[in-house]
Amino acid sequence: MKLSLSSSPHLTQKRTTSEIMRLVMLFAVPGIAVQTWFFGYGVLINIAIAGIVAVITEAVILELRKKNFELAIKDSSALLTALLLGISIPPFAPWWMTVIGAFFAIAIAKQLYGGLGFNLFNPAMTAYVVLLISFPVQMTAWAPVMELSQINHNLTDALSLTFTGYTTEGYSVVQLRTNIDGFTMATPLDEMKNLLNKGFTLSEITFTNLFIESGNLAAGFGKGWFWVNIAFLVGGFLLLQFNLINWHLPVGMLAGLGLPALLWYLVSPDTQISPLLHLFSGGTMLGAFFIITDPVTAATSNKGRLIFGFGVGLLVFIIRSFGGYPDAIAFSVLLMNMCVPVIDYYTRPRTYGYTQAKPVKAKKKQGGDK
Amino acid sequence: MTEYQQLTWQGLWKNNAALVQLLGLCPLLAVTSSVVNALGLGIATTLVLIGSNCTVSLVRNLVPNEIRIPVFVLVIATFVTIVELLMNAYTFSLYQALGIFIPLIVTNCAIIGRAEAYASKNPLKQSAYDGFIMGMGFLLVLVLLGSMRELLGNGTLFDGMHLLLGDWAKAMKLVIFETDSPFLLAILPPGAFLGMGLLIALKNVLNQRVENAVMGAQQEKIVSRARVTSES
Numbered sequence: 290m291k292l293s294l295s296s297s298p299h300l301t302q303k304r305t306t307s308e309i310m311r312l313v314m315l316f317a318v319p320g321i322a323v324q325t326w327f328f329g330y331g332v333l334i335n336i337a338i339a340g341i342v343a344v345i346t347e348a349v350i351l352e353l354r355k356k357n358f359e360l361a362i363k364d365s366s367a368l369l370t371a372l373l374l375g376i377s378i379p380p381f382a383p384w385w386m387t388v389i390g391a392f393f394a395i396a397i398a399k400q401l402y403g404g405l406g407f408n409l410f411n412p413a414m415t416a417y418v419v420l421l422i423s424f425p426v427q428m429t430a431w432a433p434v435m436e437l438s439q440i441n442h443n444l445t446d447a448l449s450l451t452f453t454g455y456t457t458e459g460y461s462v463v464q465l466r467t468n469i470d471g472f473t474m475a476t477p478l479d480e481m482k483n484l485l486n487k488g489f490t491l492s493e494i495t496f497t498n499l500f501i502e503s504g505n506l507a508a509g510f511g512k513g514w515f516w517v518n519i520a521f522l523v524g525g526f527l528l529l530q531f532n533l534i535n536w537h538l539p540v541g542m543l544a545g546l547g548l549p550a551l552l553w554y555l556v557s558p559d560t561q562i563s564p565l566l567h568l569f570s571g572g573t574m575l576g577a578f579f580i581i582t583d584p585v586t587a588a589t590s591n592k593g594r595l596i597f598g599f600g601v602g603l604l605v606f607i608i609r610s611f612g613g614y615p616d617a618i619a620f621s622v623l624l625m626n627m628c629v630p631v632i633d634y635y636t637r638p639r640t641y642g643y644t645q646a647k648p649v650k651a652k653k654k655q656g657g658d659k
Numbered sequence: 660m661t662e663y664q665q666l667t668w669q670g671l672w673k674n675n676a677a678l679v680q681l682l683g684l685c686p687l688l689a690v691t692s693s694v695v696n697a698l699g700l701g702i703a704t705t706l707v708l709i710g711s712n713c714t715v716s717l718v719r720n721l722v723p724n725e726i727r728i729p730v731f732v733l734v735i736a737t738f739v740t741i742v743e744l745l746m747n748a749y750t751f752s753l754y755q756a757l758g759i760f761i762p763l764i765v766t767n768c769a770i771i772g773r774a775e776a777y778a779s780k781n782p783l784k785q786s787a788y789d790g791f792i793m794g795m796g797f798l799l800v801l802v803l804l805g806s807m808r809e810l811l812g813n814g815t816l817f818d819g820m821h822l823l824l825g826d827w828a829k830a831m832k833l834v835i836f837e838t839d840s841p842f843l844l845a846i847l848p849p850g851a852f853l854g855m856g857l858l859i860a861l862k863n864v865l866n867q868r869v870e871n872a873v874m875g876a877q878q879e880k881i882v883s884r885a886r887v888t889s890e891s
Contacts, residue, residue: 389842397853423844 306405309533310365314372316528317579320521321376327434327513330447331380335387338451339371339378342391350400366405370394373413373580377572377619378420379431381450381462386424390416410626411586414619421619429479429615430462434513477514478571479615481562490559518574525578537591539577541598542605543568549606567606576601576618586626593629593636600625662785670792677800678862682769686760687801688851692812695819697805698798699753702823703742703761705794708770710738712790715778722779731774732765739764753822769797800858807854812845814838 304312324332347367351358371391378387394416402408421428435442446456455461528534550564567573572580581587581601588597601621608617660668676682683704690696714734722730743761746754754761764770773793778786806816814836820828844850 419844419849422847422849423842424840425843427840 305364306366307364310369312531312533313528313579314365314369316524316531316533317372317376317521319524320517320575320579321372323520324376324517327517328380328432329435329442330444331382331432331451332376334447334451335378335380335382336372336375338384338387339375339391340368342388343367343371343374343395346392346395347400350396351404354400354404356404361405364405367395367399370399370412370416373575374416376575377413377417379428381432381447382427382430383454384451386420386427389423390420393419406585408585409629411580411583411622414580414622417619418623421614431479432462477566478562478609481566482609482615485560485562514570518569521574521578525574528578528582534578534582535591535594537594538582538587538598541595541600542577542581542602543573543598545599545602545604546573546606547602549603550610553610561610567609571609571616572618573605576605576622580618581622581625586622586629588629588632588636590633590636590638592638593632596632596636597625597629600628663788666785666789667792670789670796671799672796675796675800675862676769676772676793677797678859680769680772682772683767683797684855686763686767687797687804688848688855690757690760691801691805691808691851691854692846693809693819694802694805694817695753695823696756697801698820699746699750699823700757700760700764701794701798701801703746703757704764704767704770705791705798706742707735707738707764707767708773708790708794708797709787710741710790711735711770711774712778712786713783714738715774716781716783716786719779727779728771728775731771731779735770735774736765750823756822769793804851804854804858807858808845808850810835812842812850814841 321332321336344362344367348358348362351361371394374390374394375387378390394412398410398412398415399405399408402410442450442456442460446458449455449457450462525534525539529536529539546567547564550562550567553561554563577598581598588594601618604621604624605617608614608620614620670676674680677684677687686700686704690700711731711734715731718730718734739762742764743754746757746761773790777789781789809818810816814834816833816835817828817831820831824831845854
């Protein structure tokens with residue numbers, strides 16, 4: 290064991306907020322790259338629009354609040370929020386939707402509560418939910434992976450789709466999503482939910498077009514989605530490696546989603562989405578490593594983080610399996626954000642030098658805090 | 660300030676039923692998805708307020724103190740029934756649009772609050788005026804919130820006014836912008852909560868500005884020493 294001879298504090302490395310934010314954004318790059326590879330340039334355009342709007346909104350509001358806006362802009366927190374929002378919004382969503390979302394995230398969900406460090410709800414997810422309940426049609430129009438699409442699209446098409454609603458050749462997003470046989474293609478989770486409700490079995494569903502990827506590791510998963518999730522998982526491991534997040538939150542969430550899914554799957558394997566599909570589709574990995582690990586809105590103690598993560602995972606499982614929406618990361622995160630004060634209250638760590646806090650002592654301590 | 664000026668100031672601004680006392684929030688948040696709904700409920704509430712304030716003021720010396728609340732509630736319920744029947748007869752579509760929220764005016768705390776706090780202690784004329792101006796304060800907030808939500812949500816203003824005012828009012832509809840995808844959040848309940856919160860914040864900001872302007876002219880800044888060593 291290496292002993293340090295200097296006096297405390299023994300922090301070897303101190304990262305500023307802006308460094309942390311930038312590193313998190315850096316580690317999201319693999320996920321974004323893979324998403325771009327499979328789904329086209331829409332995600333990059335979303336991130337760019339959201340980023341610009343978020344930074345401008347942040348600057349204007351901080352100026353109005355008579356704060357030092359340069360310093361606050363430099364901490365990149367608005368950019369990170371915009372990045373997460375841009376990833377979550379479907380590619381080729383109309384530009385004004387991204388603008389409304391980014392504005393709402395920064396102005397209402399973050400700055401109205403007091404700015405960085407004071408917001409109760411995850412800004413990116415709040416904005417996502419606002420968009421989802423306001424514009425359900427556009428928010429569920431997720432274009433299929435490029436290789437399934439009948440119409441090829443490039444960067445110009447993506448830009449033109451975002452700003453005018455049509456590609457340069459005049460196809461709309463709906464047409465992009467339409468298969469050769471006239472069926473609109475949905476995301477794997479959506480498709481699975483619909484077909485399960487129609488009485489198909491899981492093994493039948495995984496042989497449909499959306500899931501087949503023969504002779505591949507990703508067989509049985511949604512095309513593209515598996516690799517996007519893997520990429521975010523890799524980014525997540527890097528986050529852990531660089532000590533940017535604790536393992537408690539992601540592990541809690543993956544357990545909260547995986548265990549009940551496994552249980553249900555064991556009971557009735559043909560009417561439930563398999564646990565692996567749960568873990569590697571939709572926004573699971575992005576949520577587990579990048580969204581719920583927001584230090585402001587998550588629980589603060591390690592035990593609390595496990596509970597918070599587990600709660601998010603469980604809610605995702607419940608809503609995906611029994612609710613009306615195909616994916617539910619945003620709703621679950623917001624619902625658990627509301628529970629954070631309660632979780633924090635009941636998981637206060639023992640003060641060093643004291644035995645486990647008893648109710649009486651806890652009361653005394655409260656008095657001392659004032 | 661005379662009594663009436665005082666009442667006006669209190670009812671419309673200082674002690675506004677919706678923005679300051681936060682009374683009657685349930686109908687306020689539920690029906691303000693359009694201007695016409697807001698106006699309809701606002702007028703209904705104002706009528707009930709005037710009626711109940713007058714009646715309570717007239718019987719204030721006859722009602723024993725112990726049973727005054729049940730008596731007030733009966734009076735209010737009577738007027739709500741009258742208004743409900745009137746709306747059923749003359750503005751049927753609006754009556755259907757507002758639905759349960761017309762009978763629920765009975766439980767609007769702003770009304771029983773005024774009966775208890777003002778009408779049961781003051782003569783008829785002032786009580787009637789108090790009911791009118793309190794109702795106006797409530798109505799203004801309703802209409803403001805309703806127009807905010809209708810404008811953001813549908814891009815229109817005064818849509819469907821003919822339900823309340825008759826066929827000539829169809830021409831009142833203003834289309835500010837056309838949209839294929841309405842901003843549903845503004846029309847759904849969350850929009851009501853957000854809009855209400857923003858209105859209250861705006862009111863507080865204006866209040867502070869006015870107070871600062873008035874006080875700043877009157878008072879010099881008082882320098883006080885803060886003690887930092889002992890508990891505050």
